[in-house]
Amino acid sequence: MDKLIIRGSRKLKGEIEISGSKNAALPILASSILAGGESTFLRIPDLRDISTMGKLLSHLGANFSFKDGRVSLDTTNIKSFEAPYDLVKTMRASVLVLGPLLARYGRAKVSLPGGCAIGQRPINLHLSGLEKMGANIKLESGYVIAKASRLKGASIYFDIPTVTGTENIMMAATLAKGITIIENAAKEPEVVDLANCLISMGAKISGAGESIIEVEGVDELKPATNYEIIPDRIEAGTFMTIAAITGGNILLKKCKVDHLDAVISKLRDAGISIDISEKGVRASLKNEITSVDIKTMPYPGFPTDMQAQFMALMCLAKGTSVIRETIFENRFMHVAELRRMGANITIEGGTATVKGIDKLIGAQVMATDLRASASLVVAALAAKGESIIHRIYHLDRGYEKIDEKLKKLGADIIRQI
Numbered sequence: 579m580d581k582l583i584i585r586g587s588r589k590l591k592g593e594i595e596i597s598g599s600k601n602a603a604l605p606i607l608a609s610s611i612l613a614g615g616e617s618t619f620l621r622i623p624d625l626r627d628i629s630t631m632g633k634l635l636s637h638l639g640a641n642f643s644f645k646d647g648r649v650s651l652d653t654t655n656i657k658s659f660e661a662p663y664d665l666v667k668t669m670r671a672s673v674l675v676l677g678p679l680l681a682r683y684g685r686a687k688v689s690l691p692g693g694c695a696i697g698q699r700p701i702n703l704h705l706s707g708l709e710k711m712g713a714n715i716k717l718e719s720g721y722v723i724a725k726a727s728r729l730k731g732a733s734i735y736f737d738i739p740t741v742t743g744t745e746n747i748m749m750a751a752t753l754a755k756g757i758t759i760i761e762n763a764a765k766e767p768e769v770v771d772l773a774n775c776l777i778s779m780g781a782k783i784s785g786a787g788e789s790i791i792e793v794e795g796v797d798e799l800k801p802a803t804n805y806e807i808i809p810d811r812i813e814a815g816t817f818m819t820i821a822a823i824t825g826g827n828i829l830l831k832k833c834k835v836d837h838l839d840a841v842i843s844k845l846r847d848a849g850i851s852i853d854i855s856e857k858g859v860r861a862s863l864k865n866e867i868t869s870v871d872i873k874t875m876p877y878p879g880f881p882t883d884m885q886a887q888f889m890a891l892m893c894l895a896k897g898t899s900v901i902r903e904t905i906f907e908n909r910f911m912h913v914a915e916l917r918r919m920g921a922n923i924t925i926e927g928g929t930a931t932v933k934g935i936d937k938l939i940g941a942q943v944m945a946t947d948l949r950a951s952a953s954l955v956v957a958a959l960a961a962k963g964e965s966i967i968h969r970i971y972h973l974d975r976g977y978e979k980i981d982e983k984l985k986k987l988g989a990d991i992i993r994q995i
């Protein structure tokens with residue numbers, strides 16, 4: 579299994595380009611099912627989750643090809659309607675084919691995702707939304723079996739603003755008969771990007787990015803042509819924390835700052851200088867890192883996907899920081915590993931208290947999920963001595979060429995296969 583060997587305490591400097599967003603690309607690739615013919619997408623990141631989505635769409639009968647960030651997807655010959663257990667267990671986002679398959683073909687069989695390292699993550703809201711649209715849904719032998727002759731518009735209220743739930747219902751509603759209203763919808767930029775892609779395919783959607791989304795169903799959609807994915811705000815935020823924790827100075831190119839308001843605001847509170855110009859976003863440390871409290875919230879709140887990396891930064895802050903995770907019930911798996919590097923963190927329920935220390939010391943640590951892995955990289959880059967990060971396949975799910983990008987910034991990092 580691949581591991582990363584990092585010798586820390588180097589100030590990382592230079593510039594990098596932010597990749598396309600993983601969590602925008604995944605639903606957008608799934609949306610190609612809604613239209614027959616060849617769709618093309620640009621700025622798709624080269625990640626394990628993207629190749630898993632490619633495998634899933636190929637399994638359904640699509641022709642998937644990927645080169646230099648450009649994906650071409652021909653869905654003319656979709657002949658299977660099943661997302662099998664083996665693919666769903668490696669990537670929960672596989673559930674994003676449910677809405678499109680049901681809307682276009684009236685049937686779908688999707689393995690029910692189990693719990694995962696960060697929480698139980700049920701999909702009850704996806705299913706009850708589709709039921710409201712007239713789908714008949716059964717759970718059988720670990721699979722969701724959904725059928726509908728033609729979905730019909732409905733009023734759907736989400737108890738919790740779910741990102742992939744909003745995406746699944748929005749995709750399903752594009753081909754439903756009548757109008758669908760999604761209330762308490764997720765407002766994440768990835769939801770807006772999917773809506774923009776669907777609109778480019780001929781869908782009638784308004785309100786994406788707000789809490790009420792309205793979709794008027796149409797009879798058919800045309801394939802997307804060269805639709806370009808938004809930059810990955812979590813990758814950008816992760817590199818900002820890397821600039822900060824290493825006392826470095828990094829220029830992030832092709833990054834969309836207005837998707838990062840909460841993260842930038844908290845970094846500035848922590849003493850990090852974030853300069854925005856037409857060249858890009860420059861992150862550097864002014865004097866010392868000061869402690870800041872954070873509470874994860876749905877967008878536009880502080881993203882749960884940045885909590886672990888921010889916690890790594892707070893390990894070296896002056897003072898004590900209180901970090902509250904409110905989205906997932908088990909997203910503190912990185913804490914025990916950060917402690918192996920000397921961090922002073924205690925957890926009580928969904929709250930972690932981080933007492934800043936002078937230095938972290940390199941250690942062998944284990945990656946447990948994508949963002950936990952990223953936090954270990956952030957910590958290892960600042961730590962004194964050598965760290966070995968095991969199980970980095972988690973990292974490869976969501977960070978494009980992270981070791982190459984870090985090397986370019988001056989990191990001493992080796993991937994051992």
Ligand code: EPU
Nearest residue numbers: 601671699700701702703704738739740741742905906948
């Ligand atoms: N929830 C339910 N029922 C549902 C759906 C969600 O109770 O039917 C709960 C979840 O258990 C959680 C909360 O609602 O407590 C929010 O979960 P959400 O559905 O929004 O999460 P998701 O759609 O499964 C996406 C991202 C995650 C990101 C979350 C939150 C994708 C492919 N995944 O997951 O990304 O953490 O939204 O922003 O978009 C990552 O990239 O590392 C990652 C985990």
